[in-house]
Amino acid sequence: MKRVTINPITRLEGHGKIDIFLDEEGNVANTYFQVPELRGFEQFCVGRPAEDMPVITSRICGVCPEAHHMASSKALDRLFGVEPTAAAKKIRELFYMAFFVTDHTTHFYALGGPDFIVGPDAAPGERNLLGVVKKAGLDVGKQVIACRARNHHVIEILGGRGIHPVAGVPGGWSRHVSAAERAEIETIATQNVEFALFTLKLFDQIVLSNPAYLDLIMSDVYHHQTYSMGTVDEQNRLNFYDGKIRIVDPKGREFVKYETADYAQHIAERVEPWTYLKFPYLKKIGWKGFVDGVESGVYTATPLSRLNAADRLATPLAQEHFERFYQTLGAKTVEGRHEPVHYRLATHWARLIELLYAAERMQELARDPEITSPDIRQIPQNIAGEGVGSVEAPRGTLIHHYVSDEKAVLTKVNLVVGTTNNHAAISMSIRKAAEKFIRGFEVVEEGFLNRVEMAFRLYDPCLSCATHTLPGEMPLIVNIRNHQGESLQSLRRDR
């Protein structure tokens, strides 16, 4: 087998590598993606007091400390057998919505969106926020920076600190919301709703009104039929903070709905010899390899899968866009609910609908009279010894599972992070894109690198859990080699 390597050596926040193996005819035989292995997190945690976990785990990853903080706080609720007060749950969710707004905004404008706004064939140096500002105007850039700033401010007010939140505690939240803070957050939430609508309109103008982009979204290269996972409330509406985990099959029929604590009965992890990465799959279906279909246990946990797994959205404007999404992408109705959309590039659109939902939900919570209640904590009286907590992280369902001794000292820690859910699906998407663009030892299309990256980027994979260490080398190399290891073609992106 021949091997093509795409290896951006180091980047500010982590790095990954894609290996593409060619067969004797020079066509793609297989693709693998790998990220640096981070060693010893479980050992790092075992022996520590469980109540330290919301702060420790928020440091696992600089991109989504808020998600880890929240899943960890919820796991501690269970480990200490305590139910947070109603006000505490609302403050946690309010905090979490501010995080979702800023995270989804950043992904769209700085990472995913540039492929469309600036264009998939634009020079790589233009496909970033800078390119977006040049193309869409200074006002767009100002709005993005303003959106980030005001929501970072909310996260700081509610979370206690700007970067790594500290307010989550078993049984609630350690900081109550004053009347003045509530009013300020309500104003910010309203600005967020306007900004989300503005962003959806921009998406409409630039992407949906462009037949070439719609063709790209609906092309076979970026199409996979897998199971979809997402958290839903009692009415099967999407919820980021709490609910049951629901999985629908590729046709849109409910496959299972379960409590987070039961995750191990439903999800198993496949280990492959070529990587330390684990590939979660549906236990009852089984692992059938990196393949699509009802018979394959592969599932995704992404903004797209969350919309697919929900019957509807809980806020009015987001619900309108939800309906339009399924109408536009041609999904039929099955058993009273929409059929899933499997065009993976539509994940970018789904993410913006989630942005609107998060903004509207933030507004609802900021207007809730109970949000300023001082009754923000139930003091734990017991130690149950085991707790599982989950939330929807921007990149997928995030689960924290802790076991402790009778003094609440940790004896076991297991995390299933958002991106991990999608490892198999990401591998499949990269493979399909590579198959399309490499034939007979040759890269058959200009823009190959970006087409493969687009297959990867739509998942918003969080490899940042790894490291952000400063870059020391050029970011991207593709080598296509013959069986003697001689380079047939070398693509290099260097700046």
Next chain:
Amino acid sequence: MSTIIVGIGNRVLSDDSVGIKVADTLATALRSRSDVVTSELWGGGLRLMETLNGYERAIIIDAIITKDGKPGSVYILKPSDLRQSRNTYSTHDGGFQEALEVGAMLGLNLPPQITIWAVEADDVETYSENLTREVERAVPIVVAGVMRQIGLEEQLTLSVGEQQ
């Protein structure tokens, strides 16, 4: 001159924490200085640019991995020395150089003077609160260098004296 010192990294990921550890020491040594702010950040792109907004001078301390680099080596860099990838898939909010350009274009008040102190890391993949040996040795060198850079040798002597 209003100055912000930012230590970048992950506090629990071995050598990745070197920037934060230097910033921690500087924060203690400079606590009486109202014109110097020290801060901690996890990563480089937009968020770093936003953090620097409004200061006249920025000093950034971070881990670095260079080809054939020797762990513990200290480099003093300008933002333009960082050869940025602008289109890899493994990042979350873009590169620093690109973020600085965005900030400048949007009229943000970014420091005209930005210095990056980078320490060659050995291990950035193991969860640990400790630095590896060579990187640990670089900490006082960078602390002293930053103090000298901002003209505060006097405080340096005092703070070293206090520690002893």
